[in-house]
Amino acid sequence: MIDLRSDTVTRPSAGMLAAMTSAPLGDDVYGEDPTANQLEETVAGLLGHEAGLFTVTGSLANLLGVRALVPRGGELLCEASAHVVRAELGAHAAVNGITTRTWIGPTDLTQVEALIAPDLGPYFVTTSAVSVENTHNFGGGAIQRGYDALADELESRSIPLHLDGARLWNAAVATGRTPASYAGRAAAASVCLSKGLGAPVGSVLVGSTELIREARVWRKRLGAGWRQAGVLAAAGLYALEHNIDRLAEDHANARLIAEALADAAPGSVKPDQVDTNIVVADLAATGKSVPEVVAAARTKGVLVSGIGATQLRVVTHLDASTADCRTAANLLARLLTT
Numbered sequence: 001m002i003d004l005r006s007d008t009v010t011r012p013s014a015g016m017l018a019a020m021t022s023a024p025l026g027d028d029v030y031g032e033d034p035t036a037n038q039l040e041e042t043v044a045g046l047l048g049h050e051a052g053l054f055t056v057t058g059s060l061a062n063l064l065g066v067r068a069l070v071p072r073g074g075e076l077l078c079e080a081s082a083h084v085v086r087a088e089l090g091a092h093a094a095v096n097g098i099t100t101r102t103w104i105g106p107t108d109l110t111q112v113e114a115l116i117a118p119d120l121g122p123y124f125v126t127t128s129a130v131s132v133e134n135t136h137n138f139g140g141g142a143i144q145r146g147y148d149a150l151a152d153e154l155e156s157r158s159i160p161l162h163l164d165g166a167r168l169w170n171a172a173v174a175t176g177r178t179p180a181s182y183a184g185r186a187a188a189a190s191v192c193l194s195k196g197l198g199a200p201v202g203s204v205l206v207g208s209t210e211l212i213r214e215a216r217v218w219r220k221r222l223g224a225g226w227r228q229a230g231v232l233a234a235a236g237l238y239a240l241e242h243n244i245d246r247l248a249e250d251h252a253n254a255r256l257i258a259e260a261l262a263d264a265a266p267g268s269v270k271p272d273q274v275d276t277n278i279v280v281a282d283l284a285a286t287g288k289s290v291p292e293v294v295a296a297a298r299t300k301g302v303l304v305s306g307i308g309a310t311q312l313r314v315v316t317h318l319d320a321s322t323a324d325c326r327t328a329a330n331l332l333a334r335l336l337t338t
């Protein structure tokens, strides 16, 4: 099977497993796991922040980061298909007790400014923070080019920015920017180690020392403190050292898949807009049903996902070689034209 449903499907490599089994360990609830501490310090440094917190998922890192910026009853602005509002099962409402309003499409200062609600006294909800997802998952792995302009504006208004940087590494590699040049603009930022970087588990939330101290309390309160977490942190450290630069290969592979789909179904995807490792193709004009294409691809050994009535998503990663991606591209092209 060539599994292109997500970049979460990767398995730890032999080198990564060796790093995990040889990591020095301690009890992280006591703050005594040297490997977890090293991971948190390393990621905080890479992202231009004072402190970091290793979490079991990106959803938890986002939950804790948003919780630190938005009081109960306050409002978070984000994009309508952002992971925080679409793929975290309502956690920000159910657990954080906050409300959200959304804009649609790439990060756009004008749209966000129109949504920002000032404090008008005890009648209206006030905007407490804005969240940007970069790259944007359901937005086809798009780099958010409006990020800096929005960060500037929010800074001038003293409204904190939350960055869902699950795939910030992809944005950094694709643009040649440092991860800190993005994350340093945010009051809280999360990054995933278990997406393109290939670790089996884990995300890191970064922020100020004070924000992370509070997030650590809430992580434990939610039952997600962990003990010899260094076994997993070691995988993250290994991933940071070995698997960042190679994300460029995933981007090239996504581009070749996009080109094959665009040839087979003109207009379904614009290859020059595939910034990173995610291809979202719109099959509306092909007359093909997404579930049927997904099922037919599966019978031929290629796994992809449907993410909407007419949208097919293909994600490249370190366990899918260029040859695998070519095979998948040819198969999908055939399914769209016959």
Ligand SMILES: *Cc1c(COP(=O)(O)O)cnc(C)c1O
Binding pocket: 056, 057, 058, 059, 060, 062, 083, 084, 133, 136, 137, 164, 166, 167, 192, 195, 203
């Ligand atoms: C994967 C992902 C997350 C975190 O997902 P978990 O499965 O909870 O680790 C957060 N944001 C985005 C944009 C993602 O793609």
